[in-house]
Amino acid sequence: MKYLxxxxxxxxxxxxxxxxxxxxxxxxxxxxxxxxxSIDEMQNFAKENKLAFDIITNGSEFIVNEWIKNARIEIxxxxxxxxxxxxxxxxxxYIGFTMANIEKLLLISVERKNKASLRLLMxxxxxLVIAKADEQAGLSLEEFLYGDNSIINEISAEKGSKVGLDxxxxxxxxxxxxxxxxxxxxSELNVNNFLCNREAKSRNKIVGYASSKVMINNIIIGxxxxxxxxxxxxxxxxxxxxxxxxxxxxxxxxxxSMKENSSIEKGAYRSESVISTKGISLDNSKIEAIPxxxxxxxxxxxxxxxxxxxxxxxxxxxxxSRGISKSDSxxxxxxxxxxxHIMRFSSNEYLKTRIDSMLNELLGV
Amino acid sequence: MLLEIKDLYAEIDGKEILNGxxxxxxSGELHVIMGPNGSGKTTLAKAIMGLSGVKIRKGDILVDGxxxxxxxxxERAKLGLFLQYQTPVEIEGVSFLSFLNxxxxxxxGSDIKELMQSVKEGIKELAMSEExxxxxxxxxxxxxxxxxxxxxxMLVLKPKIAILDEPDSGLDVDAVRIIGKAISxxxxxxxxxxxITHYTRILSSLEFKNGTVHILSRGKIVESGGKxxxxxxxxxxxxxxxxx
Numbered sequence: 204m205k206y207l208x209x210x211x212x213x214x215x216x217x218x219x220x221x222x223x224x225x226x227x228x229x230x231x232x233x234x235x236x237x238x239x240x241s242i243d244e245m246q247n248f249a250k251e252n253k254l255a256f257d258i259i260t261n262g263s264e265f266i267v268n269e270w271i272k273n274a275r276i277e278i279x280x281x282x283x284x285x286x287x288x289x290x291x292x293x294x295x296x297y298i299g300f301t302m303a304n305i306e307k308l309l310l311i312s313v314e315r316k317n318k319a320s321l322r323l324l325m326x327x328x329x330x331l332v333i334a335k336a337d338e339q340a341g342l343s344l345e346e347f348l349y350g351d352n353s354i355i356n357e358i359s360a361e362k363g364s365k366v367g368l369d370x371x372x373x374x375x376x377x378x379x380x381x382x383x384x385x386x387x388x389x390s391e392l393n394v395n396n397f398l399c400n401r402e403a404k405s406r407n408k409i410v411g412y413a414s415s416k417v418m419i420n421n422i423i424i425g426x427x428x429x430x431x432x433x434x435x436x437x438x439x440x441x442x443x444x445x446x447x448x449x450x451x452x453x454x455x456x457x458x459x460s461m462k463e464n465s466s467i468e469k470g471a472y473r474s475e476s477v478i479s480t481k482g483i484s485l486d487n488s489k490i491e492a493i494p495x496x497x498x499x500x501x502x503x504x505x506x507x508x509x510x511x512x513x514x515x516x517x518x519x520x521x522x523x524s525r526g527i528s529k530s531d532s533x534x535x536x537x538x539x540x541x542x543x544h545i546m547r548f549s550s551n552e553y554l555k556t557r558i559d560s561m562l563n564e565l566l567g568v
Numbered sequence: 569m570l571l572e573i574k575d576l577y578a579e580i581d582g583k584e585i586l587n588g589x590x591x592x593x594x595s596g597e598l599h600v601i602m603g604p605n606g607s608g609k610t611t612l613a614k615a616i617m618g619l620s621g622v623k624i625r626k627g628d629i630l631v632d633g634x635x636x637x638x639x640x641x642x643e644r645a646k647l648g649l650f651l652q653y654q655t656p657v658e659i660e661g662v663s664f665l666s667f668l669n670x671x672x673x674x675x676x677g678s679d680i681k682e683l684m685q686s687v688k689e690g691i692k693e694l695a696m697s698e699e700x701x702x703x704x705x706x707x708x709x710x711x712x713x714x715x716x717x718x719x720x721x722m723l724v725l726k727p728k729i730a731i732l733d734e735p736d737s738g739l740d741v742d743a744v745r746i747i748g749k750a751i752s753x754x755x756x757x758x759x760x761x762x763x764i765t766h767y768t769r770i771l772s773s774l775e776f777k778n779g780t781v782h783i784l785s786r787g788k789i790v791e792s793g794g795k796x797x798x799x800x801x802x803x804x805x806x807x808x809x810x811x812x
Contacts, residue, residue: 516620521657524617525671525725526645535670539661539704 239263239327240350248349248373249324254553256347262307262327262354274319274342277310308333313340313364321345322550328353336364336390343367345549350374356382360390360415369395369548375426378403386415388440393417395548398432399424399561405432413440421449422544424561425457425488433462438471447478450540453488454565460491467498467505474500478507481540483514485533485565530566537562569595569632569648569728569760571616576627577787578615585611587787588627593729593760598751598774600763602798603784604806609764610654612784613731617651618644646675648728652718652735654764659705664717667705668724675725683724690723693750695743711738719747722754729760736770748773768802771795783809 242264249256258276259266265278306329313319318341325332326349336342338361348354348370360366364387372378378400386392392409398421409417419434436445447463465476476498482490494507514533522532541558548554562568571593578586585608593599603609614622616629618641628635631647639647659667665687672683691698694716706714715735722730732751736744752775755761763770771781781797782789783806790809791797801809 515657518657518659520619520641521653521659522667522671523641524619524645524651524653525667525721526642526674527670528642528674529640531670531674532642535662535667536659539659542661 242266245324245326245349252553254324254347254550255322256324257321258309258323258325260307260309260323260325260327260330261349262325262330262352265307265309271321272319273313273317274321275310275312275314277308277312279308279310280306307331311335311342311344313337313342315340317341319343320549323347324349325354326350326352330354331357333357333359334366334368335359335361336366337361339363341365343369343549345369345371347371347373348378348380351376351378353379355380356384358382358384358392360384360386360392362387363389365391365393367393367395367549369397369550371397371548371550371554372399372403375399375401375428377401378405380405382407384409384417386411386417386443388413389415391416393420393547395420395422395544396432397422397548397554398430399426399428400430401428403428403430403432407433408435408437409445410437410439411443411445414442415440416444417446418547419445419447419449419463420544420547421451421461422541422558423449423451423459423461424558424565425451425453425455425459426561426565427455428453428457428459430457431460433460433464435464435466436476438465438467438474438476441470441472441474443467443471443474445474445476447476447480447494448544449480449492450544451482451490451492452485452537452541452562452565453482453490454485455488456486457488457490459488460493462493462495463507464495465497465505465507467496467500467503469499472500472502475504477505478509480507480509482511483537483540484511485514530568533566534562534568570630571649571729571760572628572630572633573612573616574628574630576612576615576629577625578611579623579625580611580621584625585622585787586615589784589787589789591762591782591789593762595728595760596755596758598755598761598763598776598779600765600771600774600779600781600798601784601789602765602781602801604810607784608787609784610733611787613651613733613762613764616644616731617641617649619651642674645727650722650725650727650730652722652730652732654733654737656706656709656714656718658707658709660707662705663701664703664705665701668701668721671721671725686724687720690720693723693746693753694720695746696720712740712743715739715747716743719750723750726754727759729762730754731762731764733764734766735763736765736767741769744770745773768798771798785810 239261257268309332312335315337316339320343322345324347449461451459453459463478467474478494480492490511492509492511494509519532545555573589573591576589783791
């Protein structure tokens, strides 16, 4: 295997295990070849769903809205040299190793004090998105992932900036999506990640410096799925805050794994970290919730909670005693668990309608 | 509406709890069931609503002459039966108003304005805070709020016959009076009602024109009578009613 090291000065030997992604500041990502959807097919999807996109790409071709405001967009064929060159331009803040079969680089940057919102429809494989918000800038990225996909996001939030990243899977096909982020002092990152694929893997790492704040919000709905998500937030500076919330619904024999990790390093005093993971299995589906916390500092607030269970029969009966059918009762309980997560997405109405119809299908409503 | 319980025997986890209950409740009637702990009061309520865990061994439950034993809980609710839970279930993330809207729709009413109107009237009648309807169902409610929220559901959903399992437990005297008044009003508007209670204090808040007090002991109604029966229990306890 061939790797690109886009972190200046980092030259470590990579571990052999394909899933062992985090070795301190390095990330190893394995990508598989997959079918590339046609741009026409993706445009039709956008039309049918009445969704307007600023960028549509299948990893090879790009359609870019020329009216994009306040953000600079660059598309590059990625070659080793360019990746190395890029690291200099991006101030060497990125933390990832990416495999050589990354073909295209989409660079999005917002200059100091500017604000930009972009909605992207992305599919295929081999796409690296590097998004950068300069000091006190605001960047909101919505990524709708189409068909089979393998996409990597590298995010850099400079001092006092705010970045939002919503990732919405549009099909039950295979997905490998990863994001890495570095949050400078007083910057903020909100990530909302929706997974519903037959097979999906998401490995994510965030490094937060002083007074940074990260909120991760994951929704997973599995139907005969194998979904594996792991988030790691590494607080490196004082008063860094992290909130990791995940909820999963498993059905039709799904296997879902949620590993939420938070690590507070020495010097990150007065930091705060909260992990909350919930799962409801509708049948013999397996849901694994593994929160993990580590702290090298004394003066911190850290808490975690994880609960996985079948849907409460007591709650179903209570709702049924008010005339609500069994399947509607189940749906009401599941939506009750998911609703607060859904509302955090920018396109929450679209997502709510989608999840509503997915639950109808799962529950036979 | 006529609810009839005929020679009902029921068990929980293989243990016989109800031993031949006979009871008839018509629209506009009030029936108070009293009895010592473990006499089968809550099991009777659960059996009427068809909740899990209660196995009917013998006998029948009929609504307007038709057996409901084969009906699911939601189907029984659609016939007009309502159970006020002794310990209401907390449901995270589902707002009380959304829950009421779903229940009202399921029972055939879908006018949101009408729903809001009856919720507001109910809240006022029960001296509740309007904040309650924005909160998740029963989550973070105080004991009193939970009891009142159950009665609020009864007022909004307007059942034909309500089974109220200890609506007064854990309430202060003012709250008991308010709930008693709301129950009496519903009964005078034609709702049939079974009130399960340990205490006589709610009886003083209920209008008792068509009321009957039943004493349940060891899974069987051992005596029925007027308000004086409850007063006797208050003075003497259940000892004279408990049959070996």
